[in-house]
Every structure is written in C-alpha cells, then in structure tokens.
Amino acid sequence: MAGVVDTIISWIFWPPLFQLVIAPGLVAALAIVIFILWFERKTAARVQMRVGPYNVSPRLGGALQLIADLIRYSFQEPIIPKTVDTAAFILAPLAMLVISVVPTAAIPVSPLPWTWPIPMEHSLLVALALTTLSPVFLVAAGWASNNKFSVIGSTREAFMVTAYELVFIISLLAVAAPVHSYNLVEIVEAQAGWRMFAILNPLAFLAAFIAILMSTSGFPFEIPESEHEVVAGPFTEYSGLLYGIDMGAAYIKRYVMSVLLTIAFLGGWKPLDPQPGAGLLAGYIAPLVVVLVKATIVMAVMSFFRAVYGRYRLDQAVDLAWRVILPMALAGYALGLIYGYLGVI
Amino acid sequence: MPPRPSRRRVPPYGFLAAVKGNLGAIAVGLKYFLDPNRFTLHYPREYIRLKPGYRGFIVLNKAKCIMCESCARICPAAAMKMVRFQAPDPRRPGKMKLYKYPVINYQRCIFCGYCVDVCPTEALRHVPAHDVVYYNLEEMDLNLEQFQVEPKSPAEVEGGIPVRYVFDPERGLVKVPEKGQAGGG
Amino acid sequence: MSLDAVRSRAEEALRGVYTGVEEGKGFVAFRVPAERVVEAAEALKSAGFDHVKSVTAVDRPKEGVIEVTYHVSSYSDPELARGIVGITVSLPRDNPRMPSLSRIWVSAEFQEREVFEFFGVVFEGHPDLRPILLIPPLAEKHPLRKDFIVKEEQVYKGGITKLEQPP
C-alpha cells in the first residue's frame, strides 16, 4: 500500500510534470494570478476611496469574486464573429496561455538536481528565449479578429516588443556575468545573505522590472489594450472563456517573468538552503513556496502601480525604453561585468 | 476688490522633478493604501437618512387641497395632472360639484419640487425617500388614493442601518450611523 | 469704456452698411441687407469683434422672413468684450440663402451648420455645410421653424368621473 502511495507521489512530483503543470507552472500560476487580480482590485479600491469587490463574500473581503468571475467567463457564450479568421482566432489565446507557462520548465526552484525538470546548464538562456514567444500570438489574435481596434492594438504590441525585449534580456544577462554561468541555480547560490543582485545591481533590476511591466502591459505601459483608445486592443472581439484566457495569459506571463526575476535578482529560495539528501518537503516544497511568495510580492508591487500611474503614449514608451531604460540595462550589464572581472561574487 | 486676471505659467519640469514626481505619486498612493478614505455607502445594508429639505417623493394631503391647479400648471414635465370628479356638493344638497385633485406620474416626475413650492396651502410635501421601487411602469402612474400614501424606502423597510454624512476638514465626508427611531425626517 | 462706447465703435465700423438699429436687452443689433453682410462682417472683424458667440435664427412666419443674427464680441480687446453686438439679416422664408461668414469668423462654422439644419438657411460658401446635430431625414423638416409643431400634454387627465359622494 505504502508503495502505491509512494509511486503516486513520485509520479506527481516527477519534476518535468510537476514543474510545468502544478508549481510553479499552471496550477500555482492560476492560483497566484487569481490572488493578484483580487489584490489589484482591492489595492486600487483602497487608494481610490472605494471598497472594491465585496458582495460575493463579505467576510473574506470579496476574495471569492475572482472565482465567481472565472465561473462567469466559463459559462458565457463565446461569440465568434463571422468576419474573423476562426482557427487563428481560437488558437491564438490558447497558444498564448500555453507558451506563457512553458518557461517555468526551465526555471529551477531548488538547488537539488533531482528537482530539475531538464538538466540545467544554460537555463537562464532557455527561460529567456521561451518568454519571448508569446507576443507573436497576441499579434495573431489581434490580426485574426479583423477589427480595426484589434489591429491597432496588436500593432502597438508589436511596437512594444521592440521596446522591452532587448532591455529584459540584457538586464537579465547582467546577473550571468558576475557568476560566469547561465545556470540559474548557480546564480541563486551566488546570492547568499543580503548579497542579492537587486541590491548589488539595482540598475539592471529596475530595468528588468520595467521591462516586465512593459511586456505584460502593466501600468504605466498599458498601451496595447488601453481601454479608452482601442476598447480592449487585440481582445476587442473576444468574449466568454476565450476572453478570460486572453486576460489570464497576460497575467500568467507576468507571473512567470516575476518568478524569473525572483530567481535572478531576489535570491530565489535564498533564506533556505536545502542540502543534498533533503526530503521532498525540505528539498522541493519549501524552496518552491519561498520563490512563489517572493514572486507574488513582486507582482503585488506591479499591481500597486495601477493606482498611481496613467499610461504613456506609445512613442513615448518606446522612446523611454530606448533612451533611458536600455542605457540603464547596459549600465547594469557593465556593472555586472565589473563585478565579474573583480570577482566580487 | 473686483475680479482680475492673473497670468501664470505651468511650473517647469526637469529630470530631478520627474524623479521627485514619481516618488511623490507613489508616496501619496501608499498613504491612501495604508489609510484609505472611503465614502462608500453599503446601500441595502445602510441607507442615508435624508435631511428635512430633501426633494424626495411627493405626497398629497387631500384635506388641505383647495383644487387651485397651480401644481399641475407649473409641472415642467407634465407629471402632475388633475383628475376631475363630479359628485354631490355637501354644502348645497342636490347640486353637483366638480372636484379636482392632482395625481402624479412618477414615470415623468423630475423631482424639481415646483409643485410643492407653489402649493398655496402646503397640501403637497416631500417625504424623505428617494429610492422607492416599482415593479412595472403602470404602477408608477399613481391614482388619488396611492398619491396620499407615504412611500417608504425599501432599505428602511428591510432593516438597513440609517446613516448620515457629516463634513470633516480632514476626510471630507464621514459616515456616521444614526441612532433613533425609523421615519422622522 | 461703457457699453455705449462698444456700440459706437460698432456703429462706426458699420457706417453706411447698416439699415437699422435694434435695441435688445444686453445687446444691440444692426440690420444689414443680405448682399452686404460679408462687408459688414469684415468691418466688424477689423474693428476688433473677433468671434461669434451665437448664430441666432428666428422664424417669423407672419412677416415671411427668417432673421439670422450673428452675436459677436471680442476676446482680444477687453473693452469690447463688455458688450455684445449683433448683425441681423432678414431672409425670405421660402428660399433663405445668405453668404457664409465662417470664412471670416471660423467660430461660426458649427453654428451655421446648426442653423442650416434647423431652419434650412443655406450659407453659400460654407466649407462643410451638412447637418451637425440631427439625422438627415429630420434635418429636412427644419424643426425650429414655427410650422413644425410640438404638442405637449395638458393639465387634465382623462375625462370627468361621476361619483355618488365626494372623493
């Protein structure tokens, strides 16, 4: 009997599956995204003299509102207009969702080799490469919608890609330089104590943070789906579950990038230091929880910005990215090179 | 001193001001995040105890009505109209008399209060209720009997807590639960 | 400068063009024949009356005319701003046409479109003369003319009910 349980546990916690589907992959992503959406609405409400979602569960402060929304989206009729390119219209959001989660397969959550889904040597590069895929499907969704606002929205997204992609990659490479490795585990292990890269290299950290905001259209860069100009941007024609997936995918992308940011800059699982031979709980679950909590805090800060900022104009955002953020990322990279040359880490 | 123009310019803005602007905006946001200032009225659970002067629903006191038609004449939305009855005159037996009383159609009423203000005998008055609900449009066209019944706020009927808002120099409006018997106003 | 001074400035500018003066409360209007209205407008504009506050048309079926009044005043001259001057044109009701003044006062452009749809006054030379507020089928009826009648409800409701005893 015990053998069966062990087998089932080992199946569930088989890293390639667990990592991608449960945590930090799809299931954890959905849970955290639901929490973050609730948090975002409550935060905005607190700042804005309102109460926010409340009536669904007054005792929990309306925490079940998002579940209710999810149910509503699931049972709403998905309307597919006659004029859309049907296959692309349906496949784009689904592909976007899947592609958004995929980078988690390359992100380690524990230093122990048996928890890695794939052999780690250049995991930073793999994760970075995988995060850059989803804009293609956003553009496809807008183009397939055959709606003027959607086309404008997806064109804006295409412009934004030129703004954030380079910044994000360069600023993350700034942590690889001092460690002399693309291996995320080694990058985390280098950040012992308070020697986090966020503190050692704030320029690169800030650049990466802003790049995440840009890539997931968070304020002040909520440009592709800016409601007052292009209705919902690429998602104007979507309804029902497909719309829910569209919206969820952006947040899941933000979540995945936040996890990557946590690993690269915020010391990953760092207060914990699982030793070889640690069990499932101490060696896998506990570091995972630490990573997720840190990533959630990063996302919460991003959510708070919704209450403080408006949105930039498209050309201003691109201009800002190339003129301020990119030099900042390059300076961060240079700083990383200096650290690497001096062997500070 | 009479009004006069004053020419100004928008304060200039540089890089340092932009950094300061970012920090200032985030600081103000954080201030309200930690100490929110909410005016929200949780409506069916709470309701506002309206002030005596509020221009709410209108009720007729038929005993005071002198059938002068002023209210129906001044009504800008043609919501208030006179209904006419021919009935025996109690003072002069055997003679018929034309009675005229106002009725109101809440589909059209805009609550301007002209009728109440123009009534020379105060036969019409406002009641402190503004959230009365009707199930269909026909019900909103009141007849003479219905016009004399004082409508009640559904929140009050369902046991909501009456509150009132008081002014505060720090927080704008502060919601204060009001003790006391129902009705009033 | 008092209001009379504003008036005399306008009178000076319009000397020889206007055919009559009409005193209103809060404004003074000069009657101008339709052929010379452009001349009058140019004179007023060069006298400092730089914008149109209202293009007011009044339908007078008894006299068979539509009167169009341009109420103008000044932003740039604080003295002229105190008063309002009108130039009034009488147009025949069956074929009201007059030259557009929106070339001289751009601020009249939308208001001339409004008068066009509500009264049917055709402003010749207007850059973009189409209905602005109404849908085309309604604009063809020219609703602000007096022969477009809007009926309002009356004071009484229903007939008289007979009762056995007083209500």
Added chain:
Amino acid sequence: MSSPGELKLSGWEVGETRKLPGMDVKKIGKDLYEIFIGPQHPGSGHMRIIVRLDGDVMVEVDPDLGYVHRTMEKLAEGRSFIKVIPLVERMAILDACNITLPYVEAVEKLMDIEPPERAKYLRVLLCEINRIASHLYGMGIFGVFLGHSTMYMWPFGDREVFVELAERLTGARLTHSYPVPGGVRRDVPEGFTDDLRKAVRYMRKRLEEYRKIFLDNPVIRARLEGVGVIPRNLAIELGIVGPNLRASGVEYDVRMVEPYEAYGELDFEVPVFEEGDALARAWVRVEEIKQSLRILEQVADKLDKMPREGFMHDKFWAKAPKLYKDVYSREGRVKLMPLFANLKVPAGKAFARAEAGRGEIVYYVESEGKFTPYRVRVVSPSFRNAIVFKYIAPGHRLMDLPAIYGSIDYFPPEADR
C-alpha cells in the same frame, strides 16, 4: 472558414467598395485608415469622432455630435417661462445652476427686475459649488482617459462633498432648479456655512494631493505637455470658451468682463496660463477650483453677516400670505407664488451670458408678451469647444486624442442640448 486574404489589393481605386466575407470594404485614400470612435466606445462619450489615420497620425478628425440631442430650443417654445429652467438645466446636470442662471437673468432683464442682495450671493454660492463639482467631474474623466484610474475615482469621490453641499442647500443632488426669476428657491439651512468652510479646507488639502499624483506625475506630464497646443490667436479665431480659452492666454471670463450677480463685489483672480497645451488646461482647472474655494469662503462670511431676508424680488414676495413666511422662517424654503405657473413676460429681446464650469454660456430669449417664450437660443460652452476636435486634433497621434478630448472637458449632452 474565411480569411481576409481573399481581398485583392491590386488596381483598387479610392472610393471603390469591395466585398469581404461579412463586410464591405471601401478604400478611402492611399495609406489612410478610418476609425469610428463612438458612440459606443469607452473613450468617446455620447458622440462619434470619425478619425482618419495615416500610420499613427490623425490627418482628419470629424466630430459627429447630436447623439443626445433633445431640441431644447424647440421644446422651450412650447412651455411657460418657468418650465424652461428644469428643461435647460438637463444639458449639464452637474453644472445646473451655472447653466440655468443666464436664462433666468435674461428673463429678469425682460421683466426689468433684479434679485435682492442675498439672492445674488446665494446664486453665487451655488454657482461656485457647481463649478467645483463640474471641474472635478471633468478632471475625473480626464484622468481615466489617460488611464489614471485613481484620478478618475478621487475627483468623483471628492465631488460628492460638493454635491452633498448642494443637496443641503437646494434639496436635490444635481438638478437643483435653484434660481427662478426674481430670486432663489431656498435659503441656506442651519449650520451650512460651517460645513462649507470644512469642505473648503478639505478640498484645499486634496488639491495638493491631486498635484502630486496627477499633475506632477511624470507619466501625465509626458502625455500632456505640448499636446493639443492652441495658440492664443487660434483660440480667439475658433471662439473657444472657458478654461480652454484662458489656458491659451486670453484674459476672458464673464465674471470679470461683465460681472453678474455678486461677482463684482468678490475678491478673486481669474487664472490665465500662457502655454495653451493640455497640461495648461489641466492647471487652469485646478487654479480655478482654488479661486472658487476663495469665493465660497467670502460668500460664507457674507451670508453669516447678512440678515436672513431678501431672497426674492418684492414684486413676487411683497403680497405673500402668512403661510409663505412661516414656511420660510421654519424651513428656509421659498415658496413660489401661484403666478409663477403663468408668468407673463413683457415683449422684448434679451441676451445674457454667464461663465459656466466649462465656459461661457449665452442665451438669447425673445418674448412676445405671452406665457411662453417666442424663441430661446442657447449656445453652450461644449458646443463652442467642439470645433477644437476638427482644427486641433489633426497632426497628433491617435493616442493623443483622449488627452485632447479630456483636456477640453467636452461634455456631449451639453453640446447637443
């Protein structure tokens, strides 16, 4: 399955219509893209803006008004003079007193009466409360057009303070129908001036926070600075009104050039900005709120000192029965004499103007000596500002359209009348 790829692009003339599955496509010009913003669009209000884009730059903007048109000028011809007040105030219910006041003044000019002193101050009081509420509303809409949701909620929340004040004064939150020919309909209730001073103190504090979170916010600065510039001579040429005019450096405010009611006796400034861009228009509104708060304080002091009498012209009130005076002394409510229902106004033509929240509103009232006006012409501030879309917006990027729209504080129901 259909695909847009069926559209053949070769040899397609401008103006020619071709079929796509489910739609007809017309070529409007080389490299032009036409989008219809509104009337069912989150950023259009009750109007449509037809925009032609070349790339991201607007080349032609055509405001299409009239979606909430009610033909008030026609309706006014059919109803007696006093009934026109609740009618016209529906074009901008959040600015009700300012909008109706010039009409009342025009009728008063025709009747040759002037309201007594206290009534003038009471009108100014409500006008300034309305002006603040109207500016706050405009700033809220402006904020959300720029994606700044906090700047949407804050002014709307703080507007509640002034709406509450107006409710205590008049009994209605928005459509006050407060001024009537000869005077006003209510006197200030007990403790009102203290509440007013508290509200003024609160609003002063809040304006500082608005500045921090909105006007000094780098994102907002970037969006507004140099956008939608209306130079002084163009502003005069287009005949725009109100804060937009004053943001372009024109010193024109009806309260200043032709002081009506009690404005001539009050001490306040009319802020004028030089730049003429969207940012200056936002600043003008904030500065105007500050001046309105100043006026409110002065009016509160003045009302406290004044005896509680003289809220209606003697022509109407001298022969009032005892009941009327009782109601007034008990509730502060001014009862209307029954003759108001059939007010006969002497024949004549009157023109009146006032500075409403969004700018100058003018009325032309013509009476033939009957119970109903012969002609009521009203030109509202938003209607005069609508021309900005056509002449200022082209040349900007599409993303500037909400910034321009919000900055001119355009309010479709007011423009459509």
